[in-house]
Amino acid sequence: MSLFKILGLAIRDPARFKVLIDAIKGTQLYANIVVARALQAQLNKVAELPEKKIALEEFMQQNNFRNKSLLLELLALLEKDGFVKIKKDDFVILKKQIVEEELKKREKKVAPIVLDAFEAFGDYTERALIERLEGVPPASFDSNELRVLWNVALRGDFYTIQRRDALNFAQLDKLAKRNQNQPIRILDFGCGSGEGTIQILTFLREKNIPHNLEACDISEGLLEIAAEDEALEEDIYFFNYKERKPKEGYYDAIFISQVLHWPDDPVQMVSDLKSYLKENGILFGVQSTFSKRLYQIDLFIRLLGAKGFPEEKEFYRWFEENDMNVRFDPATYTFLATKKK
Ligand SMILES: C[S@@+](CC[C@H](N)C(=O)[O-])C[C@H]1O[C@@H](n2cnc3c(N)ncnc32)[C@H](O)[C@@H]1O
Incomplete structure (x- = not known):
């Protein structure tokens, strides 16, 4: 497949x-x-x-x-x-x-x-x-040395291309039409140092999609870089997920890129994210799944403290257990999940 x-x-x-x-x-x-x-x-x-x-x-x-x-x-x-x-x-x-x-x-x-x-x-x-x-x-994302390294990595094409694929996959223009051109409320969850958030903003502007863009992370250190480097002149609200939880039933779309393999309980994370979505909201983004070809990158992120990529079957389970449908492209690792009706 x-x-x-x-x-x-x-x-x-x-x-x-x-x-x-x-x-x-x-x-x-x-x-x-x-x-x-x-x-x-x-x-x-x-x-x-x-x-x-x-x-x-x-x-x-x-x-x-x-x-x-x-x-x-x-x-x-x-x-x-x-x-x-x-x-x-x-x-x-x-x-x-x-x-x-x-x-x-x-x-x-x-x-x-x-x-x-x-x-x-x-x-x-x-x-x-x-x-x-x-x-x-492992040290946390907050450590000074690590947050600088992540900032470099997340700026590179390696992650940028994956995020671009996910933005195209989600067909946000259709979502905007369905919203009758009211601003779509979108959250970049686990935004890191904000490179992806800026990418979302640029994408929405290019497509003329009215929006309210927010972004959160648990790493104070990465959020600081986001605020310093990216957000100052931009129209994005960044917040610390440790201190403030998003409103339930509030967002039209939540973007999550290469985050779900970090927490202890990804099923719980998907459940939390689902609760922040409106009834017709979408959860989309990038999630690598494990295969022999990705073994080395999986090892690399485990050395840095991630739990490791899920097998494809495991990835589907995270959504099934939350009563969500998910479409996944294993070539680009992009996915789109919605609540089951
Ligand atoms: C590989 S980085 C990806 C950053 C960003 N999504 C991107 O594509 O540029 C993983 C991010 O997940 C965040 N993260 C890990 N566990 C988290 C949690 N439980 N809640 C929110 N963010 C989390 C980390 O702080 C880090 O910023």
């Missing part, structure tokens, strides 16, 4: 298809490089041992690692790249050393759309990876 949709996209919009393939291949390649870099020093020590071999437990003890399942996940990635070979309880280094030169060579093959969004995250992710192996919990 998903493959057919992707092939459909290749026929319908070859340029968008190329971006999709570049993004998928690039994130796979880049995440593997980050993993190799993060574990370079530890693995190169093993490479110096006579048999280039070490028991997993010993390797964990030496490096103060506590999270064995994550270590095995990371070693499996390095195995595919030909750096190590995992045996039952130990692993062997296949190369003499992991050298920076080789990683740099690989990095040259990563598409710009991926580097633009994620290169800034490189050092941070390497550190985060070691911390997760040590059992240290």
Whole structure:
């Protein structure tokens, strides 16, 4: 099903298809490089041992690692790249050393759309990876370093193109007509540093859709960037979701892009969002679902504290349990949900 949709996209919009393939291949390649870099020093020590071999437990003890399942996940990635070979309880280094030169060579093959969004995250992710192996919990979006990195990533084409697809998918002009050209009330939920909110605003203006645009997030740090960078001269009301909840039955549309894989209970989040919608309101946006092709990006966001992408079936469950219909395009990860009548 998903493959057919992707092939459909290749026929319908070859340029968008190329971006999709570049993004998928690039994130796979880049995440593997980050993993190799993060574990370079530890693995190169093993490479110096006579048999280039070490028991997993010993390797964990030496490096103060506590999270064995994550270590095995990371070693499996390095195995595919030909750096190590995992045996039952130990692993062997296949190369003499992991050298920076080789990683740099690989990095040259990563598409710009991926580097633009994620290169800034490189050092941070390497550190985060070691911390997760040590059992240290992730920092919140509010931490100064992280919010700046997210701001860079969310500005890039990687996210912008996904949000554009979702805005087109939702056919907001039809919604506006149904509203008899009364301003549509729209909320950007989990707006981060506001790049998506500005994108919505520009879209509504270009389409001449009358609107009242609001945006909220739980990250005070990201909201600060939104207010400083974007919102000052713009007609958008930003608020902190921790301090204020939206009105029930109020919005014509709620946009939510790459947020639902962060909370502990996405079914509850969908339920809350549904309650803020008018009877005919729509909930739409972007939500990646898990597949082998997205494994590396899923790993990357888990290292940063997300719960991980849902399987497609799981994604549908979030809406079914809330008595909502949902249409989902697995090629672009855009979706549109409405209340069941
Ligand atoms: C990957 S960012 C996406 C930001 C934005 N939607 C965009 O597309 O640019 C995920 C955002 O979800 C927000 N978030 C995570 N959990 C949330 C929650 N429980 N309620 C509201 N926002 C949340 C984070 O603070 C962060 O800004």
